[in-house]
Amino acid sequence: MSKIPHRIYLTEDQMPKQWYNLRADMKELPDPMINPGTGKPATEEDLYPVFCKELAHQEMDNETRYVDIPEEIQEFYKMYRPSPLIRAYNLEKALGTPAKIYYKFEGNNTSGSHKLNSAVAQAYYAKEQGLKSLTTETGAGQWGTALSEACSFFGIPLTVYMVKVSFNQKPFRKAIIETFDAKVIASPSNTTNSGRKILEVDPNSGGSLGCAISEAVETAVTTPECRYVLGSVLNQVLLHQSIIGLESKIAMESINEYPDIVIGCAGGGSNLGGLIAPFMQDKLTGKANPRIVAVEPASCPSLTRGKYAYDFCDTGKITPMAKMYTLGCEFMPSANHAGGLRYHGMSPILSKLFHDGYMEAVSVEQTKVFEAAVFFAKHETILPAPESAHAIRTAIDEALKCKETGEEKTILFGLTGTGYFDMTAYNAYLDGSMSDYVPTDADLQKGFDALPKIPGIQE
Numbered sequence: 001m002s003k004i005p006h007r008i009y010l011t012e013d014q015m016p017k018q019w020y021n022l023r024a025d026m027k028e029l030p031d032p033m034i035n036p037g038t039g040k041p042a043t044e045e046d047l048y049p050v051f052c053k054e055l056a057h058q059e060m061d062n063e064t065r066y067v068d069i070p071e072e073i074q075e076f077y078k079m080y081r082p083s084p085l086i087r088a089y090n091l092e093k094a095l096g097t098p099a100k101i102y103y104k105f106e107g108n109n110t111s112g113s114h115k116l117n118s119a120v121a122q123a124y125y126a127k128e129q130g131l132k133s134l135t136t137e138t139g140a141g142q143w144g145t146a147l148s149e150a151c152s153f154f155g156i157p158l159t160v161y162m163v164k165v166s167f168n169q170k171p172f173r174k175a176i177i178e179t180f181d182a183k184v185i186a187s188p189s190n191t192t193n194s195g196r197k198i199l200e201v202d203p204n205s206g207g208s209l210g211c212a213i214s215e216a217v218e219t220a221v222t223t224p225e226c227r228y229v230l231g232s233v234l235n236q237v238l239l240h241q242s243i244i245g246l247e248s249k250i251a252m253e254s255i256n257e258y259p260d261i262v263i264g265c266a267g268g269g270s271n272l273g274g275l276i277a278p279f280m281q282d283k284l285t286g287k288a289n290p291r292i293v294a295v296e297p298a299s300c301p302s303l304t305r306g307k308y309a310y311d312f313c314d315t316g317k318i319t320p321m322a323k324m325y326t327l328g329c330e331f332m333p334s335a336n337h338a339g340g341l342r343y344h345g346m347s348p349i350l351s352k353l354f355h356d357g358y359m360e361a362v363s364v365e366q367t368k369v370f371e372a373a374v375f376f377a378k379h380e381t382i383l384p385a386p387e388s389a390h391a392i393r394t395a396i397d398e399a400l401k402c403k404e405t406g407e408e409k410t411i412l413f414g415l416t417g418t419g420y421f422d423m424t425a426y427n428a429y430l431d432g433s434m435s436d437y438v439p440t441d442a443d444l445q446k447g448f449d450a451l452p453k454i455p456g457i458q459e
């Protein structure tokens with residue numbers, strides 16, 4: 001066979017026209033969301049005040065295996081997709097490994113990450129429903145950027161609650177979001193009850209993702225014709241992100257390849273859930289048995305050290321409760337943590353798959369992550385986002401194991417984005433001031449103690 005090219009692109013015709021819903025093939029489904037008001041499983045209607053109708057439907061739809069991607073979304077995708085599948089020849093050579101390493105690169109669009117895949121879908125359905133505005137939160141800024149691009153395209157006003165520490169650290173993120181006409185508010189703010197409550201206790205609070213979510217949800221439910229959108233964790237987001245895995249699988253098949261190991265970083269689980277979707281389908285249906293590995297930061301270890309329990313998705317405790325691996329919605333990663341992936345919980349779908357033994361999880365310390373990021377950048381010329389570098393770290397570790405055993409494994413990992421807005425973190429790594437912090441069991445226990453009690457379900 002002739003040499004496999006460095007970049008394997010699909011044609012537009014080969015692009016998937018449907019998303020894949022992993023829940024349709026799961027042997028056991030994730031436990032239902034609980035409405036905190038009633039203590040009973042949430043219904044689709046319960047979600048209507050928060051999410052637009054079609055997305056509430058997708059959130060609850062455990063049966064439909066393939067969901068048609070609306071024409072308008074397919075057209076939007078074509079502005080930046082298919083994304084390339086890249087054979088990391090130079091990385092392999094530098095490592096001296098017999099393993100074949102492939103990565104799916106999602107940083108090839110102006111938002112710089114995979115988040116645009118779901119942002120465009122969520123903005124489109126809101127537009128279809130005739131909504132007048134949307135709210136959301138953003139931590140590091142990638143989701144706010146992606147959603148502002150999508151909302152601007154479909155002409156929907158957007159308010160972004162941005163975690164105050166990043167608001168102050170990343171003025172250029174704010175500038176991009178504003179370029180696309182969205183309004184950025186540093187969270188906690190005095191524009192909502194949840195924000196005011198936090199500021200009363202701690203006027204200097206730097207904020208958190210959970211707190212920004214509370215503010216965005218509160219604004220959505222108290223503003224007419226306004227809804228809230230979230231960039232990760234939710235079932236609907238994993239559905240949209242399945243485009244990553246579907247494209248990867250078609251591209252690999254076109255060169256007669258199939259991964260032995262699929263690796264992705266895990267914050268709320270959206271890129272990982274998307275990347276692994278068709279491979280997990282093969283596993284669930286007995287067609288193949290690839291290893292699937294989630295990589296998380298040692299400072300925010302929800303899968304590897306969290307509890308599988310019902311928890312709120314936000315710090316303000318106003319969202320429905322989901323059964324997931326969680327550190328407790330009051331958990332805040334240590335201030336020196338620079339590498340993203342700081343959400344307290346994990347996608348309920350991935351949590352269930354992990355719980356049932358279909359997936360592995362590892363945690364890595366941030367100096368090791370940045371070491372891998374810099375090594376990768378030098379050999380593959382892409383400066384990775386710190387989040388993505390978690391997957392790189394583990395891909396490199398797996399490739400090095402192959403070097404020891406001589407096994408020629410095929411490794412696929414998700415390169416979710418570029419790191420140009422994370423240069424403060426790169427600087428800290430390069431000047432040696434970056435440190436690792438691993439929470440103690442006592443630190444984690446505080447978060448577990450604050451898990452909600454639900455009569456008859458979780459005492």
Ligand SMILES: *Cc1c(COP(=O)(O)O)cnc(C)c1O
Nearest residue numbers: 232267268269270271387416417
């Ligand atoms: C948001 C983000 C992540 C983590 O989010 P998931 O929902 O876990 O995928 C990973 N990489 C990049 C570049 C991101 O922007």
